[in-house]
Amino acid sequence: MDISGLFSVKGRVALVTGGSAGIGRMIATGLGAAGARVYICARNAEKVASAAASIPGDVIGLAGDVSTLEGIGKLVGEITAREAALHILVNNAGTLSDAPLDSFSEDQWDDVLELNLKTPFFLLQKLLPLLRAGGTAERPSAVINIGSVGALKIGPREVYSYQASKGAIHWLTKSLAKRLASENVTVNAIAPGFFESEMTVITDDAMRRMVESAVPRGRTGTPEDVAGAAIYLASRAGAYVTGSVIAVEGGLSI
Template identity: 70%
Template structure:
């Protein structure tokens, strides 16, 4: 097997939740450019359809937008139904949809806690659970299906913000990968986590040159992350090259957590 075959995801069916912006869009773009058949979902129809069209146009690949609200079980069921109507198997599931809320410990309430835990932790579990029949259909001993959950450097290093539910949810996502890997290995499914550091997105905005210098000064690699950094790691995990990697957390953060 040559290097191109080893890292190929051509014609693999990939689902990326929260794929219209930020980290999810970076990963979706990478998969589409590499020849995968990509589905992205988001809550806003105009946004997800526009993103899918732009990804397809810029990569020359295949990206389809689906509307789904993963904060509810009904929304997850709707996503799985929509994909099942189009595909008989799924090879890659990237659980990326997420949110964050920060407030002082004295003021942190249920309105901050519950939505973050629901979308960051509850939704990934039930999404992968509902997709298991399609993932089982997509995996083989040599080419397992791949679950990639998006964790965070915030689960490896305590940052300056008071975002308690976010840190708790991402830490749980990191640990859950081990349980998933242990149980799903027999079904020819791997389960891993990518823990991104600082990537510019709607959730993490660099608002000034001073802030950029401050962020960059904390990163041993001396820069913020790029789309290629995320796409490359996700493609590796979903390719034959990553078929024997499971239950792992891969930091993609330029050394920020050191």
């Protein structure tokens, strides 16, 4: 057995949505450092260009709004014009709304479900020709959906549409994995726990102690933790894994 390239993604082409910040940027940075060509997209053109320039490796920033079918179509058109195949799709772009049950609004429901659930499905659908072109029996193309520990354990915040969307993403992952397995495309999900980002901010020492005390590993996640999981799923090492939800949360959901 030759394991020298078991975890390699060198030369693979990846797209990471929401790749200019947070977990998306962590994954994009890891894939870029490991030798993949990485496209990152986000709505803000200046922000995505700055992120692409600051991430080491072959990283290309594309401005686009994937919350609409029109925006998805434009992004897919740009990727198709540049690449004959796509090997890695990371559906990371997402949002959340936090509001009391009695006042939780329809907009707070719809905005979250649109981006967190509808977008990953239709982006995958439109990118299927490129993903099929990139996969082989030995090295399938890899779709990685970003779920959440919030779909494995109910936390203290009132984020109803977020938790519903992430629970649905976990099951959508399994459904798509079963459908696409024979076409050399794997579909898995990563369910991150508490990673410090623009979306999850630790505001003071008391909050840090509270968060860390809830995690059996005793700390928040690092970029290496989530990037490592993504690289595993996208490499030859993860070729026989599909339909799985990998919790990267230090034991928080136990």
